[in-house]
Amino acid sequence: MTQTNLTHLQRLEAEAMHIMREVVAQAENPVMLYSVGKDSACMLHLAKKAFYPSPPPFPLLHVDTTWKFKAMYAMRETAARDAGMQLLVHQNPDALRQGINPFDHGGLHTDMWKTEGLKQALDLHGFDAAFGGARRDEEKSRAKERIFSFRTASHRWDPKSQRPELWRNYNAHKTKGESMRVFPLSNWTELDIWQYIHLENIEIVPLYYAAARPTVERDGMLLMVDDDRFPLRDGEEPVMRSVRFRTLGCYPLTGAVESEAKTLPEIIQEMLLTTTSERQGRAIDHDQAASMEKKKQEGYF
Amino acid sequence: MSEIYKTDTLIAEDIDKYLEIHQHKTMLRFITCGSVDDGKSTLIGRLLFDSKMIFEDQLATLEADSKRSGTQGEEIDFALLVDGLAAEREQGITIDVAYRFFATEKRKFIVADTPGHEQYTRNMVTGASTADLAVILIDARKGVLTQTRRHSYLAHLVGIKNIVLAVNKMDLIDYDQGKYDAIVADYRAFAQSIGITEFTAIPISGLAGDNITTRSANTPWHDGPVLLEHLETVELNQTVEQDKPFRMAVQWVNRPNLDFRGFSGTIATGTVKVGDDVRVLPSGKTSRIARIVTMDGDLSEAVAGQAVTLCLADEIDCSRGQLLCAAQSPVEVADQFEATVIWMDEVEMTPGRAYWLKLGPQTVSATVAQPKYQVNVNTMEQLAAKTLDLNAIGVANITVDRDIPFAPYTDSRDLGGFILIDKMTNRTVGAGLIHFSLRRAQNIHRQATDISREHHAELKNQAPMVLWMTGLSGSGKSTIANLVEKKLARMNRHTFLLDGDNVRHGLNKDLGFTDADRVENIRRVGEVARLMTDAGLIVITAFISPFRSERDMVRGMMQPGEFIEVFVDTPLEEAEKRDVKGLYAKARAGELKNFTGIDSPYEPPEAPQIRIDTTKMSAEEAAELIVAKLIP
Numbered sequence: 001m002t003q004t005n006l007t008h009l010q011r012l013e014a015e016a017m018h019i020m021r022e023v024v025a026q027a028e029n030p031v032m033l034y035s036v037g038k039d040s041a042c043m044l045h046l047a048k049k050a051f052y053p054s055p056p057p058f059p060l061l062h063v064d065t066t067w068k069f070k071a072m073y074a075m076r077e078t079a080a081r082d083a084g085m086q087l088l089v090h091q092n093p094d095a096l097r098q099g100i101n102p103f104d105h106g107g108l109h110t111d112m113w114k115t116e117g118l119k120q121a122l123d124l125h126g127f128d129a130a131f132g133g134a135r136r137d138e139e140k141s142r143a144k145e146r147i148f149s150f151r152t153a154s155h156r157w158d159p160k161s162q163r164p165e166l167w168r169n170y171n172a173h174k175t176k177g178e179s180m181r182v183f184p185l186s187n188w189t190e191l192d193i194w195q196y197i198h199l200e201n202i203e204i205v206p207l208y209y210a211a212a213r214p215t216v217e218r219d220g221m222l223l224m225v226d227d228d229r230f231p232l233r234d235g236e237e238p239v240m241r242s243v244r245f246r247t248l249g250c251y252p253l254t255g256a257v258e259s260e261a262k263t264l265p266e267i268i269q270e271m272l273l274t275t276t277s278e279r280q281g282r283a284i285d286h287d288q289a290a291s292m293e294k295k296k297q298e299g300y301f
Numbered sequence: 302m303s304e305i306y307k308t309d310t311l312i313a314e315d316i317d318k319y320l321e322i323h324q325h326k327t328m329l330r331f332i333t334c335g336s337v338d339d340g341k342s343t344l345i346g347r348l349l350f351d352s353k354m355i356f357e358d359q360l361a362t363l364e365a366d367s368k369r370s371g372t373q374g375e376e377i378d379f380a381l382l383v384d385g386l387a388a389e390r391e392q393g394i395t396i397d398v399a400y401r402f403f404a405t406e407k408r409k410f411i412v413a414d415t416p417g418h419e420q421y422t423r424n425m426v427t428g429a430s431t432a433d434l435a436v437i438l439i440d441a442r443k444g445v446l447t448q449t450r451r452h453s454y455l456a457h458l459v460g461i462k463n464i465v466l467a468v469n470k471m472d473l474i475d476y477d478q479g480k481y482d483a484i485v486a487d488y489r490a491f492a493q494s495i496g497i498t499e500f501t502a503i504p505i506s507g508l509a510g511d512n513i514t515t516r517s518a519n520t521p522w523h524d525g526p527v528l529l530e531h532l533e534t535v536e537l538n539q540t541v542e543q544d545k546p547f548r549m550a551v552q553w554v555n556r557p558n559l560d561f562r563g564f565s566g567t568i569a570t571g572t573v574k575v576g577d578d579v580r581v582l583p584s585g586k587t588s589r590i591a592r593i594v595t596m597d598g599d600l601s602e603a604v605a606g607q608a609v610t611l612c613l614a615d616e617i618d619c620s621r622g623q624l625l626c627a628a629q630s631p632v633e634v635a636d637q638f639e640a641t642v643i644w645m646d647e648v649e650m651t652p653g654r655a656y657w658l659k660l661g662p663q664t665v666s667a668t669v670a671q672p673k674y675q676v677n678v679n680t681m682e683q684l685a686a687k688t689l690d691l692n693a694i695g696v697a698n699i700t701v702d703r704d705i706p707f708a709p710y711t712d713s714r715d716l717g718g719f720i721l722i723d724k725m726t727n728r729t730v731g732a733g734l735i736h737f738s739l740r741r742a743q744n745i746h747r748q749a750t751d752i753s754r755e756h757h758a759e760l761k762n763q764a765p766m767v768l769w770m771t772g773l774s775g776s777g778k779s780t781i782a783n784l785v786e787k788k789l790a791r792m793n794r795h796t797f798l799l800d801g802d803n804v805r806h807g808l809n810k811d812l813g814f815t816d817a818d819r820v821e822n823i824r825r826v827g828e829v830a831r832l833m834t835d836a837g838l839i840v841i842t843a844f845i846s847p848f849r850s851e852r853d854m855v856r857g858m859m860q861p862g863e864f865i866e867v868f869v870d871t872p873l874e875e876a877e878k879r880d881v882k883g884l885y886a887k888a889r890a891g892e893l894k895n896f897t898g899i900d901s902p903y904e905p906p907e908a909p910q911i912r913i914d915t916t917k918m919s920a921e922e923a924a925e926l927i928v929a930k931l932i933p
Contacts, residue, residue: 004604005540008328008409017608018567021552025621025662050565050608052596054557136400143399162397163729164423164645166430167718168567169659173727187411189402195323269316 009196016043016184017050018168019147020131023182024057026172027129031088033118034060034079036072037248038204039133041079042193043185045202047131048083055084061130063121064091065113067102067250069226075205090121102252103231109250119155122179129172129180137189147186153177194271198264207245208267210259214238221255246271328409329532332428332461334452335438336417340469344438344507345414348529349403351514397421398428407533417448422455422678422692423645426732429456430718433538434463436528441474441504445487451678453488457497458641458694458734460714463535464492464500467528472506476519495681503528542605546630547571547579548708548716550661551623555610563594563610564619566662569715571627573611574602578628581619582706587628589614622663624706624716632716634704635738641710642669642697644689646723646730652688652697653820655854656730657722661715663705666857669721669731670698671817688817689731698739702857710734724850725904757837761795765834767859768927771846771906772869773898774884775876777915777923778843781869784924786841792932794839799826801844814895820851827855834863839931847903867927868909873898875916 006014023030032047034040047056060080080087092100095112102109122130136143146162148170163171172180185193197204214225216236223230224245225238230252232238243256244267257274261267311319335341401412413428415421429435435456439449456464466488474480485502492500503512504520505528511517512527526534548569555563573579577590592612593600603609611625619625626632644650650669658667672695675686689695710717721731758765768785770778779800786798805812809825812818823846830840846852856864876898877885888896895901906912911930913923 004543005327005537006604006606007324008326009324011328011539011606014567014606014608018552021565021608022662025553049596051553051555052610053561053563053594054555137402140399143401144397159397164427164720164732165729166427166720166732167714168431169661169718169720171659171720171722171727171729173657173722175727178727187400187402189404189409191323191404192409195320198320199324265316265320268320269312272312272319 016046019184020050022170023129030058030129031061031127032131041204043133059086061088063117069251092117134183136186149181151179194268210244210261212240215241226251330411330432331434332413332432333436336448340507429459435461436465438467441468441470444484447679466502468504471504472509478522542570545570547573547627549625552662563612565610567608568605572604579625580628580631582624583634583704586617632706632708634706636701636704637739638699639736640733643732644693650689652817660719666702672697754835761837765837766863767830768841768865770843770867773876775879776869776871778869780920781923782841782843788928796839799842823851827858831858847897849904866909867911868906869913871915
């Protein structure tokens with residue numbers, strides 16, 4: 001018999017599909033968190049594959065902060081429609097009322113819009129399993145998180161009492177009120193994601209490709225002035241630079257890199273030759289070494 | 302290092318060519334094990350660093366961390382790169398498995414960095430369960446240690462075929478070939494004693510970089526491979542799995558409309574082609590593969606490791622948990638096995654208690670018998686054991702509540718590896734590796750009788766049931782049970798009262814009051830009660846039955862709706878005040894061990910059908926209330 005050596009991407013793809021099918025079979029009310037970024041795009045594509053010819057049997061949930069890039073909002077609607085899935089959008093009403101924003105409120109912005117917003121949305125709809133696109137290569141505490149990550153009724157993660165996770169045998173048992181966060185892309189790297197997007201022709205937000213965009217340099221980061229809510233400091237003047245984004249979040253918190261990469265191979269080339277990690281573009285991790293672990297314990301994805 | 306520079310040039314000069322090569326890489330998953338100071342994290346740090354997986358900003362953080370809390374003075378402490386949790390950095394030890402990623406020209410690698418301490422055995426087993434290869438690290442100055450033996454035993458136990466013995470810190474013994482050879486010979490003798498027939502030994506230095514990515518000039522006498530070369534070329538488990546007969550457990554039935562019915566799953570072993578005859582287990586029905594469906598179009602064949610959706614030629618019954626097999630070589634189906642059990646919970650295993658057993662997509666109720674023996678993981682000795690504590694490994698018989706298809710673990714991790722889940726806490730409390738099915742399960746069949754349970758019940762003109770009274774000692778269970786039986790007798794009902802104390806004088810006189818014995822006590826009473834309901838009787842029981850899981854187990858034995866749980870709710874202070882039999886006084890004086898409420902827990906029912914508050918009503922009123930509910 002001739003042997004077929006599956007490639008690493010084929011094996012990662014099969015693993016992600018297997019995980020998604022386990023969740024759908026075991027959970028009562030699953031949802032897929034959809035952040036509109038490249039990892040979400042990849043995860044959504046894998047969901048379509050896992051359940052084909054059925055549409056993925058769960059809705060997409062976007063926990064919105066009102067501060068995402070305009071291009072991301074445009075992408076969100078088409079992606080859900082193309083997949084034949086329902087799109088749920090949640091904006092934390094408290095944050096909305098108090099006008100929480102990344103310019104004036106620092107860490108509170110992430111806490112209220114994202115951490116609290118996510119918890120509210122999960123409680124509101126009674127979701128007992130939520131897919132997230134996090135990868136273990138992103139950050140040190142993520143590297144130690146299980147694929148099926150158990151959360152208490154108050155959404156807390158306890159890194160010291162994680163369930164042993166053997167083979168592809170995932171325990172999704174839980175009592176009422178408790179939930180699972182499930183990470184089908186756990187074993188993917190940034191390069192795997194890009195290569196898969198390239199191979200599978202997955203549509204991503206154009207912000208990942210280099211283009212001339214209005215930017216200002218602030219605190220060592222290049223920020224894009226995406227709309228007129230961006231308060232310019234004295235002497236700041238938006239300058240058109242050819243930039244792209246390696247990761248997408250709230251536009252005032254996401255640093256751009258100067259680049260000429262206009263195709264996926266060029267992006268991958270740049271990434272491979274670059275000397276800084278992907279999360280460096282995000283303000284959220286810079287506080288302290290264990291900041292992500294702390295945020296995750298509190299319920300952040 | 303040369304290969305990596307070559308890659309760099311290729312990326313810069315011809316990215317398309319690079320992507321083409323990278324796309325066809327295979328993947329190897331391996332674990333590294335060693336004890337605290339063997340240099341495990343340094344080795345991984347070195348692999349990541351040499352394959353350019355550490356970026357400048359991470360390096361900057363690492364340098365800062367190294368100065369603050371590192372153990373290498375002014376040098377970079379690579380260990381800080383892999384110890385990710387705050388508690389781990391504080392204590393300088395690895396607690397949980399960390400997964401790391403790197404790639405070379407030939408392969409992509411997933412490294413599970415597993416903790417070495419004995420108290421984190423469950424975490425090491427987690428990492429090892431998905432690995433194709435294990436790198437066992439030895440400090441060249443110390444040779445084969447207890448930890449080396451434990452790690453090797455565990456790696457071999459979970460079925461890792463490729464073992465690499467990495468003798469580290471060679472620089473600290475001046476690359477002495479004699480010392481190295483002695484360590485390897487020592488390890489070989491041990492390895493053979495536990496059944497490891499082959500391994501690859503490599504002299505390395507994680508700190509100095511000898512024989513990691515390039516051949517070291519310091520060890521000209523070493524004629525084996527260097528570490529990375531070996532990792533790049535070793536045969537993958539996956540291709541081995543493809544040579545076995547076809548098996549795929551159904552995860553999910555795909556039914557978008559009335560015209561399509563597919564069975565989705567990941568192929569565990571073998572290859573499947575359109576037109577192949579398949580058998581569905583446990584039902585035994587056969588059909589033919591009509592289509593292999595994927596979003597990228599139908600396939601003509603698929604292999605182990607692929608996630609697919611199969612359509613069959615016939616409309617046969619098949620649902621989640623069932624197994625599709627090559628029709629000519631199906632797996633065995635059984636409800637009793639011998640298995641190696643690895644206990645993973647702080648609360649010890651209770652023989653006889655019902656746990657969920659999850660084997661792939663099959664979830665069934667299971668009990669573990671008292672272990673035949675426990676293995677001392679440091680000396681490999683077999684010890685007698687009544688139970689299994691956290692991280693203990695033993696061999697025991699497992700009984701499940703229905704027939705399930707399986708394969709011995711050595712044939713398939715997917716079909717022979719199961720986890721045990723506590724029904725109350727939902728935690729994963731154990732893992733098991735199936736050895737073989739027990740003959741007695743195959744040879745004992747149920748004998749059909751002509752007078753059915755319905756017939757028995759009809760003759761007595763009543764619906765059989767079990768009235769299960771639970772509550773603390775001295776709560777009034779026996780008194781109320783007795784009154785209930787008297788009332789029912791007056792109404793011409795055929796009843797039988799099973800009383801805790803009475804049963805312990807006969808049927809259960811061999812049992813004591815440990816948790817395991819309490820479980821067995823209740824199991825036997827449950828079985829007797831079930832036989833009596835088959836005979837058409839109304840059974841009244843009065844047992845403390847302190848554990849929810851055992852009451853649930855008995856509920857599961859009965860026909861739906863025939864188990865009525867009555868919670869005789871008397872607060873501990875009240876029961877102790879009454880102390881009819883003087884037992885609480887004895888227990889408080891330390892003369893009675895494992896007394897419920899004092900030094901053994903009572904888990905009250907969460908949703909009893911009937912709750913009796915004995916502080917608010919008399920025994921007579923309670924009995925009336927119960928009878929009124931039973932016979933409206």
